[in-house]
Amino acid sequence: MWGPTTSRSRTTCDSAVCTNGTLSRIADSVETEQTNASAEVLSGAKAVLADADAGERQLRFALVRAVESLGEVLRVAESRGARIPAPDYDEPGPEGDPGEVWRALEEVVW
Numbered sequence: 001m002w003g004p005t006t007s008r009s010r011t012t013c014d015s016a017v018c019t020n021g022t023l024s025r026i027a028d029s030v031e032t033e034q035t036n037a038s039a040e041v042l043s044g045a046k047a048v049l050a051d052a053d054a055g056e057r058q059l060r061f062a063l064v065r066a067v068e069s070l071g072e073v074l075r076v077a078e079s080r081g082a083r084i085p086a087p088d089y090d091e092p093g094p095e096g097d098p099g100e101v102w103r104a105l106e107e108v109v110w
Helices: 022-050 056-083 100-109
Strands: 004-006 012-014
Touching: 022 056
Parallel strands: none
Antiparallel strands: 004 012
């Protein structure tokens, strides 16, 4: 389990959630690499699907890589979503809209 650490500013933070710590920067870098790699896989998969002469091996390879990339991107999304605080429905939304706007948005997004 992650334990508290002391940052350069001598403030204590939990290294699993510390937003300016080394662990957070490493995680951000890995997530960026995973997302960029997934974009490349998507581009390649689209090219294979557009090729009418692509054989079973090419299609299978593209599908396997796409599934791997989707799994990585979902892990990134879940990780980032876990770090985003839940909306406060009692607070007004953008431009003074009531909280029901946030509830409706959450139902569509989640």
